[in-house]
Amino acid sequence: xxxxxxxxxxxxACSATPQAPITLSASTPPVADKARFDADxxxxxxxAGEFKVAFQFDEDVxxxxxxxxxxxxxxxxxxxxxxxEDSSTQIVLQHVLVIGDDVIKHWRQDWQYQRARLWAYTxxxxxxxxxxxxxxxxxxxxxxxxxxxxxxxxAGIGRWTHEGGVSSWTSEVEWRPLPRRExxxxxxxDKLTGTNxxxxxxxxxxxxxxxxxxxxxxxxGEQVLTHERGLNTYTRISDHDFSKGRQxxxxxxxxxxxxxQAWDDRFARHDRLVIHAAQGEERLYQSMFEQAEALSNQKxxxxxxxxxxxxVLDRFVEPSRLAAKTP
Numbered sequence: 312x313x314x315x316x317x318x319x320x321x322x323x324a325c326s327a328t329p330q331a332p333i334t335l336s337a338s339t340p341p342v343a344d345k346a347r348f349d350a351d352x353x354x355x356x357x358x359a360g361e362f363k364v365a366f367q368f369d370e371d372v373x374x375x376x377x378x379x380x381x382x383x384x385x386x387x388x389x390x391x392x393x394x395x396e397d398s399s400t401q402i403v404l405q406h407v408l409v410i411g412d413d414v415i416k417h418w419r420q421d422w423q424y425q426r427a428r429l430w431a432y433t434x435x436x437x438x439x440x441x442x443x444x445x446x447x448x449x450x451x452x453x454x455x456x457x458x459x460x461x462x463x464x465x466a467g468i469g470r471w472t473h474e475g476g477v478s479s480w481t482s483e484v485e486w487r488p489l490p491r492r493e494x495x496x497x498x499x500x501d502k503l504t505g506t507n508x509x510x511x512x513x514x515x516x517x518x519x520x521x522x523x524x525x526x527x528x529x530x531x532g533e534q535v536l537t538h539e540r541g542l543n544t545y546t547r548i549s550d551h552d553f554s555k556g557r558q559x560x561x562x563x564x565x566x567x568x569x570x571x572q573a574w575d576d577r578f579a580r581h582d583r584l585v586i587h588a589a590q591g592e593e594r595l596y597q598s599m600f601e602q603a604e605a606l607s608n609q610k611x612x613x614x615x616x617x618x619x620x621x622x623v624l625d626r627f628v629e630p631s632r633l634a635a636k637t638p
Contacts, residue, residue, distance in 0.1 A: 344450070347450070347471075348424070350473045351424070351471040351478075352399075352402065353478075354478035355402050355404075355422050356394065356397070356402065357511045357516065358392055358404055358420070358509070358545070359392045359393065359394050359404055360391070360392060360515075361390075361391045361392075361547065361548055361551065362389070362390050362391070362392065362515055362545040362546055362547055363387070363389055363545075363546045363548050364387060364388050364389065364390045364408075364543065364544065364546075365386075365543070365544045365546075366384065366385070366386045366387065366388075366541075366543050367384065367385050367541070367542050368539055368541045369383050369384075369541075370383075370524075370537045370538070370539050371538060371539070371540050372537060372538035373536075373537050374523075374535045374536060374537055374538060375534055375535065378537055380537060381497075388408045388410045389408070389410070389548075389551050389553065389556075390406055390408050390409065390417065391406075391409070391556060392406050392407075392545075393405050393407070395419075399424075400423060400424040400425070401421070401422065401423045401424070402421075403420070403421050403422075404419065404422070405419050405560075406419065406420075407556045407559070408556070409555060409556040412555065414555050414559040415459065416559075416560070416563070416567065416600070416603070417459060418456055418457060418458060418459065419457040420454055420455075420456055421453075421454070421456075421457070422452050422453070422454055423452065423453050423455070424451075424452055425445070425449065425450070425452075426443075426448060426451075426452075426453035426468070427442060427444070427445065427448055428440065428441070428442050428443070429441050429453055429466040429468075430466055430578065431466070431486065432465060432485075432487050433486065434486070434501065434502050434527055435585075436586055436587050437583065438463055438583070438584045438585075438586060439582065440578075440581075440582045440583070443468070450470055451468045451469060452468070452471060452480065453466060453467070453468045454466065454467065454480070454482065454507070454509075458491070458596065459491070459596050459599075460595050460596040460599040460600075461567065461570050461571055461574055461599075462574070462586050463586070465485045465486070466485070467483045467506075468482070468483055469481050469482040469507075477510065477511070478511045479509065479510040479511070480508065481506060482506050482507040484504055484505065484506055485504065485506070485507070486502060486503070487502075487503045487504070487505070488503070488588070489501070489503065490503070494588060494589075499526060499536065500524040500525055500536055501526065501528065502524075502525040502527050503524055503525070504522065504523050504525060505520050505523060505539075506520070506521050507519070508520075508521075514546050515544070515545040515546045515547040516545045517542065517544050517545065518543040519541065519542055519543075520539070520540070520541030521538070521539075521540060521541075522538070522539040522540075522541065523536075523539070524537050524539060563603045565607075566602075566603045566616060567603065569613050569616045569620055570620055572617070573620045573624055577624070577628065584628060585629045587627045587628075588627075590626055593626070595627045599623060602620070606619060
């Protein structure tokens with residue numbers, strides 16, 4: 312899609328309210344095209360493995376008069392992507408970064424075929440449940456992306472294409488909060504909208520983003536500041552030592568499994584969640600990382616671990632602003 316057309320699409324979507332709940336099909340529609348379904352699965356699983364990663368983000372089209380684009384973002388790392396779950400219609404991929412001696416549990420991708428329920432960001436740290444009809448999700452895969460602390464980042468539906476020997480998936484326009492790389496350095500915008508495209512290449516895969524940075528509280532109404540293009544390249548390698556990352560994940564994977572369950576339980580109980588990335592000087596991801604390290608050195612039952620995890624999460628999810636699900 313050419314940039315002007317994409318900008319028109321994103322700008323039209325940036326001020327729209329995420330879709331209101333509609334009738335939810337009680338059962339998952341059957342796989343209509345088995346060959347296509349198998350090709351989709353193969354493409355998703357091709358994103359697992361060991362990679363050298365390059366991250367780049369460029370503010371390439373200023374859209375507000377007088378706006379000065381920020382510096383280009385460039386970084387790189389080594390990363391392995393592990394399959395946490397593969398149950399035919401659901402595939403879960405966990406990323407773990409290894410930068411020298413430092414190991415960081417990174418983002419997670421949950422892929423689900425014809426998923427009729429997902430979470431949508433609406434601004435102001437708020438997430439609402441979005442429900443789709445069987446017709447809307449037919450043949451699609453939902454990609455739900457979770458942050459380093461397993462809180463939601465964004466989710467959207469799209470369909471894989473397999474043309475000319477190339478497999479690629481493109482999302483719908485999605486709302487999302489500020490990325491962690493700008494969470495503590497920017498206060499001139501408070502919403503990101505964009506599309507994601509993930510393409511399998513002969514040497515690995517690439518993740519492309521077309522984003523708009525939006526000031527929802529601008530005088531005179533919502534203001535789009537700039538277009539940003541992201542390109543994250545994953546090049547498959549076989550000669551890097553990932554032992555520190557593998558060791559970290561082996562020691563903490565049980566903890567993070569309980570964290571995922573704690574989040575799942577909250578999502579199941581509520582139609583609306585307010586999740587704060589920070590409370591004062593305390594940041595959610597830092598608290599979770601510190602707890603993961605502390606609890607990994609102890610032999611602890613999952614129920615006891617869960618109580619510690621809930622104490623952290625309860626500080627960042629505001630109960631008075633949660634709307635309980637109607638039975």
